[in-house]
Structure formats: C-alpha cells, structure tokens
C-alpha cells in the first residue's frame with residue numbers, strides 16, 4: 418500500500434496523486450499545471466503513469482488545477498471510471514470543454530503567428546474530442562462511500578471549498594491490513610456563504626492536507642458583505658462603475674449572493690448589476706439546480722427574497738452585443754466578469770474602457786498570481802498594458818480580503834485538532850507556508866510526525 422505524489426505538492430497547481438493497494442491503482446485528481454507557458458506545457462503533456470494500469474480516478478472538485486488535465490488521460494486511452502460528486506460532474510462538463518477550447522484556440526493563435534517562419538505546427542495539449550471522451554467516463558456520486566477498485570474504498574465528504582467539492586477518505590485493504598488515508602485537498606473555510614462548512618473525518622491513519630495559507634490568516638468571511646457594500650457606495654456616489662474580475666466558478670456566485678444579501682437589507686444602491694461571462698452564466702445555472710447542497714445562509718436568504726442565484730435585477734449578458742453595450746456605458750453599475758486574474762476574458766474589455774476613469778473602482782476578490790494584470794492592479798501600478806496598449810491606471814483599486822475559498826492557518830490547525838490523525842502530511846503550498854504550518858502543528862502538540870514530501874515522492878503506507 419502506497420501513495421505517490423505526482424504533482425501539486427510543493428506548489429498549489431497541478432494536483433495529482435497515485436494510490437495503490439491490493440494490486441489496484443487509483444488516481445486522485447488530475448489537475449492542470451498552470452504557470453509560464455513552456456514549463457506548463459512540458460509538465461502537462463507528460464503523463465507520469467501507464468494509463469493502462471489505472472483502475473479508476475477519484476476527483477475532488479471541478480477547479481482546473483485539480484481536474485483540468487483529465488482530457489489528456491483520455492487522449493492516452495484511459496477508459497476507466499472517473500468518480501466525482503454529481504455537482505462536480507456537471508461543473509466539469511462546462512470546465513473541461515472550456516479548457517479544451519482554450520487549448521485549441523491557443524494552438525491556432527501560435528500557429529498563425531509562427532506559420533510563415535517555417536516552424537512545426539503547435540498541437541493543442543488536448544482537444545474538444547479528448548474532453549468529450551473523458552466526460553463520458555464520469556460517474557456521479559453522492560456524499561457517500563463507494564468501492565472504486567478491489568481493495569480501495571473512497572468516501573466523499575463535504576470539503577466546503579466550492580459547490581460539489583469533496584474531501585476523500587481512502588480505506589485501503591491488503592493482506593488483512595487496513596489503512597485509512599484522509600485527503601483534505603482542497604479544504605474550504607467555515608462561515609463562507611452558499612457552500613456548506615467542511616465536515617470532518619474519523620479514524621484516520623494518515624491525513625494529507627493542503628497548506629496553501631499555512632502561515633496566513635484571512636479576514637472573517639462574515640465581513641464580505643460590509644466590504645462590498647462600502648466600496649459600491651463610495652463608487653456610486655462619485656458616479657463610477659464597479660468592475661470585479663472574478664473566477665466564473667464559485668466566486669461569481671458568491672458575489673451574486675453578497676449583492677442579494679445587501680439587496681435584501683435595502684443597502685444595494687439602485688444600479689444595474691451585470692454578470693458578463695457566458696461561463697459564469699452556465700455555472701450559475703448548475704448552482705440553481707443544486708440548491709440542496711447549499712448552506713443555511715443561502716436557504717435563509719432564499720426564504721426572504723426568493724430566487725438568490727438569478728434574481729431579476731441581475732442581468733446575465735451572455736451575447737456579445739449585450740456585453741458590448743455594458744462595456745461601452747459609463748453609467749454607474751456593477752460588472753462581474755472573468756477571468757479572475759485579468760489574463761483573458763471579457764474583463765479585459767471592461768478594463769480597457771474603464772481603467773482611465775478615476776470615478777471607477779476595480780475590486781479584487783481573488784488571489785492574483787505574479788506576472789498577471791490582476792497582480793499589477795493590486796500593486797497599483799500607474800501604467801498597465803491591456804491588449805498590447807498602455808493605459809493610465811486612474812481607476813481606484815480595492816482589495817477585499819474577506820474572500821477566500823481556502824482554509825487559513827487557524828482553519829487548518831482546527832481541522833487537524835478535530836480529525837486527530839495518527840500522522841499528518843502537508844501538500845499544496847509554497848515551501849514557506851508548508852514549513853510554517855508544520856511548525857505550528859508541532860507547537861500545538863497536534864502532530865509529532867509531520868511529513869513534507871517532494872513532488873514525485875512515494876510514501877509507503879504499511
């Protein structure tokens with residue numbers, strides 16, 4: 418019985434593990450590595466296992482850094498079941514097709530750019546056909562325990578990270594021995610609306626846990642309403658627009674929830690609210706259809722105002738014509754558009770039009786990686802490049818730190834305290850965050866043995 422860490426251990430992207438017991442081999446997650454183009458391509462196209470030997474894949478949630486490279490397995494002939502919650506399956510139907518579209522467009526763009534210079538044509542990492550083949554392998558589960566291969570059971574437990582997200586407990590049986598491995602990657606926070614709080618797990622021999630924010634504390638999730646209200650009021654008073662770059666999955670729906678909450682309290686100014694992202698539109702539909710998985714805050718608000726995810730005063734501007742009208746207008750309003758780090762998508766058109774207007778505010782509600790336009794805005798750089806042209810950044814930029822889908826240091830320590838595993842293994846973090854959390858767990862007396870594996874390392878489980 419053993420586990421091999423194939424990715425997403427000393428970094429927060431490209432998560433994939435291989436679990437083996439009783440001669441069976443099961444993958445847990447198969448994420449896309451996101452980073453500089455060349456490095457990412459090399460990592461993503463190399464499949465580190467013989468797919469013919471894999472019996473199943475267990476998927477935690479629909480984020481691309483956990484699910485986004487699944488189509489490449491299909492491209493290499495993988496035809497075994499992919500177990501995920503039914504919500505994750507529905508979300509992956511949108512996310513993986515979108516990922517394939519981006520790969521195909523990217524290759525076409527590069528080919529167009531380099532064609533005349535006699536380069537070999539760039540082949541997409543995977544295609545729509547690969548994505549569709551992999552989607553056929555999905556088997557939707559509830560939050561329950563299922564046998565995924567002979568000798569390997571997987572439990573799906575609420576992770577509280579995004580809608581449909583699951584932690585897993587793998588019960589491994591070999592030669593009369595049983596080992597229980599808990600995997601809390603990704604793990605959410607308590608008190609975040611829409612998604613339920615993370616549940617717990619019991620009788621765990623080894624807990625593999627993320628440590629993205631192993632050395633950071635978030636502002637209270639309950640402050641998100643206040644932070645948003647303040648910035649909207651201030652911007653509307655000076656006649657500006659509020660531009661919010663947002664991930665289309667979860668963060669966009671969370672923003673709709675907070676605006677609906679302010680609306681219910683009579684605190685939302687009477688200005689139009691636009692969700693200008695066809696993908697967020699489709700994902701919000703999946704959210705609307707799966708309200709049974711949502712938390713008590715959501716149901717309380719729904720009892721008060723009726724429809725929360727698609728209220729009549731939120732306009733989903735999926736068509737290009739509608740989107741252009743919103744982009745071109747200088748009237749006060751709130752615009753939620755992807756991508757979350759301002760690297761592509763319609764938010765770029767809104768920024769191009771609105772960044773030089775000092776009445777406007779760009780509101781940052783998500784993590785901004787180095788070298789992205791989003792990070793430059795957070796740094797309040799005076800000039801920024803959008804679609805190849807330089808613009809004066811005159812719009813205000815406000816970072817709201819109450820938003821995060823990942824557990825912080827206190828949440829992580831608290832989770833270990835609740836689970837009481839025999840051993841802890843930390844993954845999914847930059848090195849300083851992981852080391853700091855390991856120290857904190859030792860100091861709290863919660864774990865004598867904290868394992869800090871390297872990418873590629875194999876851990877024998879007895």
Ligand SMILES: [Zn+2]
Pocket residue numbers: 478480483578603
């Ligand atoms: Zn995630």
